Amino acid sequence: MQKVIMQLDELSCPSCMQKIQNALTHENGVAKVKVLFNASKVKAEYDENQVDSETLKQAILKQGFTVKDYKIKEIS
């Protein structure tokens, strides 16, 4: 399992959270998604054999958000 932490451009609508949440959970292999509205961050845990972080980033870009930077961490 890996965990990606993405810093987005300032989020300003609470409904954005649900969009991002759904956009990521619809990808295969994504286990846990947490959208931090005020910190404008997305934390997602996923199985790197099924999906890569780039796909997740694209899913968010498709929703019209900008991903400023992202970090990947190995988790057990």
Place this chain on the structure above:
Amino acid sequence: MSIWLNQHKNQIMIANGGLILISLASYGFKLTSIAQLSMLIAGVIGLLPIISTAISALRVKVVSIDLLVSIAMIGALLIGEYHEAAIVAFLFLIGEWLEKITLKKTRSAIKQLTDLAPKTAILLTDGQEVEVDVDEVEVGDHVIVRTGQQIPVDGTVVDGSALVNQASVTGESKLVSKTLDTEVYSGTVVDNGDLEVLATQVGEDSTFGKIIELIEEAEDSKSKQQTFIDKFATYYTPLVLVLGVIVGFITKDLNLAITILVLGCPGALVIGIPISNVAGIGNGAKNQILVKGNNAMDALHQIDTFVFDKTGTLTQGNAQVKVVEKFNDQALQAFMYAASLENHLKHPLGEAIIKRFGDASMDYQVTHSDVIKGQGVVGKVDGHELIVGNQQLMLNSHIQLSTENLTTINRIQDQGLSTVIVAVNQQLAGILGIGDVLRADAVSALNELRNLGAQKLVMLTGDDQKVADQIAKELNLDAVYANLMPQDKEQLISKFQANHQRVAFVGDGINDSPSLVKADVGIAIGSGTDVAIESADIVLMRSKLSSLVHVYGLSKANMKNMTENIVLAIATVVLLLVGLIFNKVNMASGMFIHEISILLVILNGMRLLKYHPKLDDDQGKSAMDKLKLNQKLEE
């Protein structure tokens, strides 16, 4: 496409607004067709970013506000109400823009903190210094930090020495000296000197990283009310869409149907609670108070009983040896052994012994040490059996105290000092009277807590009754419990809770994590230690009781603010519904009221950022208290 539209929302908003102005001017000059055309274009341009957002959301099965607004606008365009469509788009876009600006301002308090996180590090590899991104530093790496630079990792000094400003982690701006083998923290700043540091914790695992993560999670933590409203909003929006369609079919009044769609945006209700939350947590962060989320705020504002640990909480915790009683010639030697024994245990009384007798005794070999909780410590120093602790420990260790000894002990305790008895090889060597100084702001802070609504102020301590009573008198406490073991503290808290009291426990995070966890709200004061950060609900990084007053007042203000926002949001919905029934609200004015209500809840939330209790800090009256108390203790 959707990204482009998103990034150019501001330009679209301006174009849309400009066209509306042109159109209105054209009406003035009776150029009706130009006016109509401008409005149509304005409507269509405004629709683009909104509908694009709506569609991308719909792809992931979210019925968003944008969808309602898009359908309403298309409807308006179809029935020729171009100006309604154009104005709704303008209001919606400008509303979003204003929300973004005000939200940014509200979040600024926390942003300032996270911006303090180190970004680069000078990595030492094969004797070469390379500047790298802080994320590239791994545990075990050596980094170089020079004057004016930020320490990028938690670690141990392996070379050099420096004065370090640790305000970002401890809240204390006093410079701390760092030399070989001392620990340094990420996010702190080298004021003067050079250090080579061996990284032990990096990034999110460092103390500062944890603090930031904690605050980021806290500002987005959800209260019970929030969870309910989120659920509500998930169903509310699609429901409004269905309602609009049904009303449209039954009444054949498209105008009414699209008005319902616009009114169906749950805006202020959805944003009202998070905005109060982020502003409240942000206020805390700005004042070096970490509140772990909205539930902690909620619980704190209902607290009626504050239970304080004595040492390090009501007192400064840096106790001093004030009385030395020697029973034989070897007493001084015994005290030095005791200092060595205490050297690797972190106990306030022990620290005092080390401070007084430690310097010359550091060469002694400690071969065994065993802490007996609430009693003291036994061990072996340079081959001698040491027993250092209270009367109970002597009793358990079969060391006889004569009547004369007991009189001495009583005399010392009557001065409000703690006694530590030292025995070497089963022989009584001497007694130390150790006293702690009350925190400068203790009296004023406790008064303020009462003014803010605290009913009972209670102190718990492992010290004996006399010391406790002395302090209780000074501070006008409602109750004191002395001679307690750590687990007794926890049990007392349960007892208060069984008595329907809502209990906050305030401790320094050393030895009292069970109580921090047990209490309705656990508050750790004056330490950014890992244990405190993990077990407390609230961490006061500044070692000041005025921070406690601040956060208690803040919690009350925060909950009031949240209630105001909920009332405001519900009032808006009711107002709009009534207006709709009496046919006084149309699409544009509905959108206007809706956007105003969102801005009002944000502005109301922002007030919380400025919250500050009246009597705070170490100034004025509390400075007087400090003088008075210290005089008393000296006497």
